[in-house]
Each structure stands twice: as structure tokens, then as C-alpha cells.
Amino acid sequence: MINQLLQCLQAEKDEIIRDVIQLIGFPSVTGSRVENRRALFWLLEKAAQQGMKVSHTQEEDCGVIEIGQGEEAVGILTHVDVVGVGDRHKWQTDPFTGVYDGRWIVGRGAMDDKGPTIVIYTILWLMNQLNLPLKKRIQLIIGTQEESNWEDMAHFRQAFSPPDYGFTPDGAFPVHNMEKGYADVQLTFQVKQSPRFCIDALRAGDSENTIPSSGLLVIKTDTGDQCRRLSRQAQRVIGSRQAKAVPMGGIPSSVSVRCEENRFQLNAKGISSHSSLPQNGVNAISLLVEILAELDQKEQLLHPSFRGVMDFIHLFNGCHDGSTLGFDNRLCLYQGEYMGENIVVPTVLLFEEDKVKLNLNIRHRYGVSLQDLEREFQALTQKYGFTFQIRNYQDPLYVSRHLPFFEKMHQAYEYVTGQKSEFALADGTSYAKALPQMVSWGPVFPGETDTCHQENERIHIESLMKAAEIYARYLVADAVKS
Numbered sequence: 001m002i003n004q005l006l007q008c009l010q011a012e013k014d015e016i017i018r019d020v021i022q023l024i025g026f027p028s029v030t031g032s033r034v035e036n037r038r039a040l041f042w043l044l045e046k047a048a049q050q051g052m053k054v055s056h057t058q059e060e061d062c063g064v065i066e067i068g069q070g071e072e073a074v075g076i077l078t079h080v081d082v083v084g085v086g087d088r089h090k091w092q093t094d095p096f097t098g099v100y101d102g103r104w105i106v107g108r109g110a111m112d113d114k115g116p117t118i119v120i121y122t123i124l125w126l127m128n129q130l131n132l133p134l135k136k137r138i139q140l141i142i143g144t145q146e147e148s149n150w151e152d153m154a155h156f157r158q159a160f161s162p163p164d165y166g167f168t169p170d171g172a173f174p175v176h177n178m179e180k181g182y183a184d185v186q187l188t189f190q191v192k193q194s195p196r197f198c199i200d201a202l203r204a205g206d207s208e209n210t211i212p213s214s215g216l217l218v219i220k221t222d223t224g225d226q227c228r229r230l231s232r233q234a235q236r237v238i239g240s241r242q243a244k245a246v247p248m249g250g251i252p253s254s255v256s257v258r259c260e261e262n263r264f265q266l267n268a269k270g271i272s273s274h275s276s277l278p279q280n281g282v283n284a285i286s287l288l289v290e291i292l293a294e295l296d297q298k299e300q301l302l303h304p305s306f307r308g309v310m311d312f313i314h315l316f317n318g319c320h321d322g323s324t325l326g327f328d329n330r331l332c333l334y335q336g337e338y339m340g341e342n343i344v345v346p347t348v349l350l351f352e353e354d355k356v357k358l359n360l361n362i363r364h365r366y367g368v369s370l371q372d373l374e375r376e377f378q379a380l381t382q383k384y385g386f387t388f389q390i391r392n393y394q395d396p397l398y399v400s401r402h403l404p405f406f407e408k409m410h411q412a413y414e415y416v417t418g419q420k421s422e423f424a425l426a427d428g429t430s431y432a433k434a435l436p437q438m439v440s441w442g443p444v445f446p447g448e449t450d451t452c453h454q455e456n457e458r459i460h461i462e463s464l465m466k467a468a469e470i471y472a473r474y475l476v477a478d479a480v481k482s
Contacts, residue, residue: 001132002476008126009472013465016122017105020464021098023080023114024107030081030147030207036061039080040144043121050125057159061152063142064160067124068134074405074479075139075163076471077431077438078117078170079146082109083453084206086272087214090455104458111459112452116169116443117142119468123475133481139163146170146431147209149392153434162435165405169471170430171440172450174421175409179397179440180276180340180363182429183373184208187312187386189356192303197221199302202351204268204285208359208392210453211281212347213272215288219264219301230299231259234266237294254282255291266291274453275361276428278320278345281454285346285358289313308385309356316346326376327368335398339365340425358386363427366396397433405478409441412473416466417445443467 026039040056040063047065048054056063085095085108093099098107105115120140127134141163145152156162167175193199197219204215221227234257258265268288273281293310296302302310315324322344323329329341348359362373370393377388401423410421432438443464444450451457 001130001480002473004130005123005126005132005472005476006469008130009123009468010465012122012126013461016118016464016468017100017461019118019122020105020110020115021100021107023118024098024105024109025096026080027096028081028109028144029084030145033061036081036144040142043080043117043142047121047125050128052124052128055160057152057155059152059155061144062156065121065124065140065142066137067128068137068479070134070136073137073139073163074475075141075166075435075438076120077141077143077166077168077434078120079113079143079431080109080117081144081147082112082114083147083210086206086210086212086453086455087269090213092456095457100461103462104460105464106456106458108457110457111443111450112457113146113170115459115464116467119443119464120169120471123468123472127475132476134479135481136479137163138475138479139166143431147207150434153431157435165403165437166435167409167439167441168431169442169467171426171428171442172424172444173417173442173446173467173470174413174424175406176424176426176432176440177399177401177406178337178339178423178425179429179432180343180365180425180427181368181396182392182394182433183362183364183370183390184392185360185362185373185377186389186391187358187360188388189305189309189358189384189386190354191305191309191351191356192354194301194303197301199351200263202356203349204288205348205359207453208347209275209361210347211270211273211275211278211345212284212349213270213281213455215268215270215284215349217266217288217292221262221264224259224261227259227262227264230264230295230301231257233298234291234295237291237298254287272454274428274450275345275347276343276363276426277450278343280450283316283345285313285349286317288349290317305385306356308383309358312380312384312386313346313358316344320345322362325380337423338425339367339396340427341365342368343427363429364396366398394429394433399432399437399439403437408477409474412470412477415473416470419446442470
């Protein structure tokens, strides 16, 4: 049975590519209800036409495609929402026009999570077409708010009984039975304008869980001479930092200056990455604010009320583990397993009239609770002058490695790759936290570049098809009568 399924799966390779590209074509940025509904219902209608059982939540924000029968159900959680595109100028193709160049599928969502969604869909369709004798139900659960607030999963739990166990193809191989926790903390600083200069814009980042790749500062000056003086001073600051080889080496080449009449502009160009992997990116917020802070020392650009903002963001220059905020990063074990370090990074910065809003994205390990986060930030409010709100909080995930379905996962992975399958800790967060006995499993293989949340997001077709074989082998071993 498995050989027949794999032959059919390989024969569908071109159709998989076409379907991934078509799904990428929906600009389903998280928060866009209309586009996410379009993407979701395109897939649900396709499944219904191809003879699979289809259902969805009343809110139309989560869908289920099901095959098989039996009391026990295997769940596969995916999502069709995506993060924002970041800096469009860095994309070599339109982010929502999927492109296949003979090796790579490129487009927003190719890896996270539209490519894997289509692969799982195709496997279920083929299993159904081949009338494989299933002893369990297999459910493809498709969400639309994985990159934001997970209300879709709350609606799913209200409308459906959860599957007994399963996985989400929204991470990396091998089996990730542990995930760090998740939280977004929005800080609000009350500020005033300087009598000498007026900030017209200060912003960076468009996604709470992405290291921002661009940032912008615009200051209105009284005269063109003032603007030109600021421009010259900024160039000297950038040149000085380059000469001193200041940490975060992207700063000298990644900050540009413009002066148009009486409008001074500072543009920071960093490198986007998933916020759980800040070491893979260069944060445009830090780039922008470090230059701005040095300019302020020389030109008194900012009202003193901005000092708390500048000093607070400076804490993250070269530091991702929250230690400068007081987070405890001593060695942490849970059930005898290493639980990693905390990750705390700024991801969105926005100036609005009399306030600056800063989002911190946090991936906390076991031993850090919601109450701990509240206590840490409360202790900093007076020193830096902010109020805060903790949003989208998720506890860390730990799934016992002794559950029986893991053995078949290990066997499928080892058969296809020839490598040992082991349990691992994920820095990121996934829908695995949404339902009981779920883990993150693929599609990224060890040694591959994870392009999730980056410009020019892409997945290699052979890598995607290899992941497809692993998933197919597992589902046959677990859900088909022997």
C-alpha cells in the first residue's frame, strides 16, 4: 500500500507545485479576514469536490478535511495565514505571486505553512482515492490565525472534539515535543515633541513575531539648513560607527540618510528572520534607535521624555536572552531535558502623536510563568517610564516522549533520511500548543536554512517531497489496517 501511495504522490509533484503557487496567490496576511477566508474555502471546496468530508467553524476561520473512520483520530494542524511581507524592495519576486524556478517554490507562505498544507492535503486525497483501509480518522485542521491570536483554535475547540494526537508541519524535523512559551508584551511610553524638532514618523516592523528588516525616522526641521546639518551629522555618526566596528555590523551599510527641503529621513535596513531565531537577522529597530540616540546626544533632537524609550531599546543591542531585563537564564532542566534560554526581542516600533508603542516578542522556557513576566516588567516601569500589556500568552509545551505514536514517527523519518530521529526543543511556537498531545514535526530538515518570515521565503521542491514521503509513511503505518 505504501509503495502505491508513494508512486501516486510522486506523480502528483507538478500538481503539488501548482497548488502551492495558487495558495500563495491569496494575500492572506494574518488579520485579513477576507483573504484568509478565501484561502481557506478554496481548499475546503477543492476537498469537497474531490470526495472528502469537509466542515468548518461557524466563524469560518477554521476548517476540517477528514478521511477514514473509527473512534480514534489523528490530527494534522496547518494554517493558511501568513506574516507580512517585510521590505518589499528586498523581494526578488512578488511575495504573493508564487514562483517555481525548477528547484525552489518562492513566495510568502511557501515554507510557513502553505507548502506543507498542500502536501498533507494531497496525501489525504490520495489515501482516499486509493481506498486504503483506514482504522482511524485522519483530520487536516486548517487555521487562519496562527500568526496572531489563535481565536480560530478557540472556535475549533468549541465546535469539534479534538483529535487524539497528531502533529503540525510548521517547524522542523525531527520530533519537537518541547516548545518554549510565547508572549507579546506591548509597552507604551508617553512622550512629547521637542520645541526644536518635530518627529513626523518613527516606525519599524509589521509583524509581532518577525525581526523587522526596515525602519524609518522622519524629522521636520524649521529650515533646509537645519535638515542639511542633521544629514551631515548623521553621516559622521554612521561613519564613526563603521570605523569603530560597532557590534551588529549591518549598521554602517544598513542606515541611509536623506534630506528633502526641511524633512530629515533616516532609513534602517536590517535582515528579517523569525523572532524565535533573532541570531539569523539584524533588527532594524536597534539599527535605527542606536543611530538616533547618538544623534540626539549631539543635536538634542528629542524631548527628554524620549530618554526612557532610547535607554530601554538599547538593552537589546546584542542581547536576545532578556538578561539585561533581569530574566534568569541559568541552566534549566525539565524532566531531565534542557529547556534552552529565554528569547526577548523588540519586533514592532510605532510613534503616535504623544506616545511610542514597542512590542516585545518573548519565547520563554519552562520555569517562567505569566506571573513572572508581569513581575519582571512591573519592576521596570518606573525606571523607563512605560505601561505594559501582556498579550497572546502561551505556556511552554512539553509532550511526554513515551506516547506510542512517536515510534512510528521515528521509523518513518529514519527510513527516508537514514538519520537518527530524536526529540528536540523548538524555540518557536506552533499550533501544537493548541490541542492535547500535539508536536511540531517538519518540514525543515537539519542543516537547511529556515526562511520563515524572511523576504524571499522559499522551500526546495525536493525537500518538500521528502517531507511528504515521511508524512505519508507515518500516516500509513499509524492509520491503515495492516
